[in-house]
Amino acid sequence: MCEVIVVTSGKGGVGKTTTAANLGVGFAKLNKKVLMIDTDIGLRNLDVVMGLENRIVYNLVDLIEGNCRANAAIIKDKKYSNLFLLPSAQTRDKTSVTPDQMKKLVDDLRPDYDYIILDCPAGIETGFKNAIAGADRALVVTNPELSAIRDADRIIGLLEADSMGKIDLIVNKIRMDMVKKGDMMSVEDVVEVLSVNLIGAVPDDENIVIATNNGAPLAGSDTLSGRAYMNICHRIMGEEVPFLDLSESNGLFGKIGKLFKKN
Amino acid sequence: MGIFDVFKKKSSAGVAKDRLKLLLVSDRSDCSPETMENLKNDIIKVIAKYMEIDTKNLDIQITQTESDNGKGYVPALVASIPIKEMKHGK
Numbered sequence: 172m173c174e175v176i177v178v179t180s181g182k183g184g185v186g187k188t189t190t191a192a193n194l195g196v197g198f199a200k201l202n203k204k205v206l207m208i209d210t211d212i213g214l215r216n217l218d219v220v221m222g223l224e225n226r227i228v229y230n231l232v233d234l235i236e237g238n239c240r241a242n243a244a245i246i247k248d249k250k251y252s253n254l255f256l257l258p259s260a261q262t263r264d265k266t267s268v269t270p271d272q273m274k275k276l277v278d279d280l281r282p283d284y285d286y287i288i289l290d291c292p293a294g295i296e297t298g299f300k301n302a303i304a305g306a307d308r309a310l311v312v313t314n315p316e317l318s319a320i321r322d323a324d325r326i327i328g329l330l331e332a333d334s335m336g337k338i339d340l341i342v343n344k345i346r347m348d349m350v351k352k353g354d355m356m357s358v359e360d361v362v363e364v365l366s367v368n369l370i371g372a373v374p375d376d377e378n379i380v381i382a383t384n385n386g387a388p389l390a391g392s393d394t395l396s397g398r399a400y401m402n403i404c405h406r407i408m409g410e411e412v413p414f415l416d417l418s419e420s421n422g423l424f425g426k427i428g429k430l431f432k433k434n
Numbered sequence: 435m436g437i438f439d440v441f442k443k444k445s446s447a448g449v450a451k452d453r454l455k456l457l458l459v460s461d462r463s464d465c466s467p468e469t470m471e472n473l474k475n476d477i478i479k480v481i482a483k484y485m486e487i488d489t490k491n492l493d494i495q496i497t498q499t500e501s502d503n504g505k506g507y508v509p510a511l512v513a514s515i516p517i518k519e520m521k522h523g524k
Contacts (some may be wrong), residue, residue, distance in 0.1 A: 317454055324458050353445025360451050364458065 173281040176288050176407065177306035179330075181322030183293030185314050186343040188203035189379060189388070190400075191290035191336060192220040192222020192311075197404035199254035203285040206245065208260035208277075210302040212267060212294035218258045222249060232260040232267050235276055241418045250387065255284075265297045270304035277305030277322035296327060303330065308337035310370065310403075315356040327367055341403065346375045347418040359415075371403035374417045456497065459509050463496045470494065481515060488516040 178191045188211075195207040209217035212232060218224045229244040234257070248254035260267065277287060280400045303309065309330050312315035323340070329336050347353035352419035358372045376396035382389040390400035395417065402412045465473075468489055474494050492515050499510040 291515065307496055316458070317450055321457055321461065324461060326463070350447070353447050356447045356450055356454075364451065364454055 173284050174286055175277055175281070175305055176286065177303050177309045178288060178312060179290050179291035179299065179302065179309055179318070179326055180293065180312040181326040182313075182319045185312050185319050186373070187312050188216045188220050188290050188294075189383065190310065190312050190341060190343065190373075191217060191288050191349075191392040193400040194256045194286075194386040194404060195248075195288055196251065196388040197253055197401050198227045198286050198288075199251035200250065200391045200401070201255065201404060201408075204253045204255075204283070205286045205288065206255045206284045207288045207290065208257045208282060208288050210273070211290060211298060212259050212263050212301075213261065213412055215259040215261045217290045218256060219257055219386065220383055220388065223258075224386075227258045230258050230260040233274075235268055235272050241280065259334050263402060265292065265298070265301070268301050273301045274305040276333075278347050288377060292425065295325065299326075299329075303333060303335065306335065308339070309335050310339055310341055310345050310407075311367070312341045313361065313365075315342060315361055316357070320361055321354075324365055327365065332398060338367055339407075340365060341371040341373065341375045342369065344375040345372055345417055351418070358414075368418075369414075370406050371399060372414060373399040373403075377389045389411070460496055463509055469499055472498075477513065477515075485520050486518040488518050491516050 173420050176194070178187050179189050179196070188209075192206055195205050204418055205223070206321045207216050207217060208231065210231070215230075218227060223246055226246045226249075227238040228246075231244070233239045234241060234244040243257050245257050247380040248256065265303040277289070278286060287305075289302050289306055294300035311330070314320045327338055340362065342361050345358060345427075346355055351356045358369065362369045374395050376394060378389055378392075379396050382392075388400075390404070391397055395415065398418075399415055402415065405412045457519075474492070476488055477494065478487065478492065494511070494513045497512050498511055499508060499512075501508040509515075
């Protein structure tokens, strides 16, 4: 049975697209058939994060308007044969699609996949309403900072009002060195304030920047963030996975510290 | 409070958390500034029947308070209403 997951946040720049891409790769590595849909019409990005920007012919709006068939618009990942992307339209705007159309599109595609991941645009207007319309559950991404958490709280309220099936939180871009100094809210602080179920905590990892540069998400790789994303995939599948200690090998000093510990 | 606590500056994360808690209480209460103004005026009207109050220094806000069972916080309406003079019964 297919599960449709929307990755949302309210605020921009917290890591929605990166999260969507990494969950896609993570599930693909777990041998699931996955479709990622970029619902950010006008500001398409998931294709670049996936390194698939040169393969796009048709897009989400073309498919909804009936200008092409699903298999023409949906492109296969370059690395995983069970991972697919439906790119967004770059030259249209968010009002080109209605929530009903999005819901129908997602429902039509359900039979073909194990997971459909919807990358939601920032904001709470049309684009957000389109993205959540067809979803079974939501992952709210936030950062340990006031503005991102405030927006996450608003989004959670809107999702609850829309009777979203399940709402889970991902705290992204955590810097343990700052948390330890008392200069950044901890994951526990964020969860306490938002009082919502935590499904993942991802460190602010330079490897994510490198992975995005290369167009190859790092979920499942031997990095702290790679493991964190993979753990989120397992938790979405209903498995109980303990949370990582994010303070390990974080940054240069962490690595040096680790070397000394080994000796 | 210990003697050394005077010198200890509150961590910026702690400041952020406190600000956030207050912020979310007012966000969640869904009270627009107009609603608060109306509420304030109605409260003044009622109290003015019994005592003379200093309406300029009156302060009403939605904040949070520890819940009775000690688990978490609940929203609370806190009003500070300075009394100028009690109206004596007729």
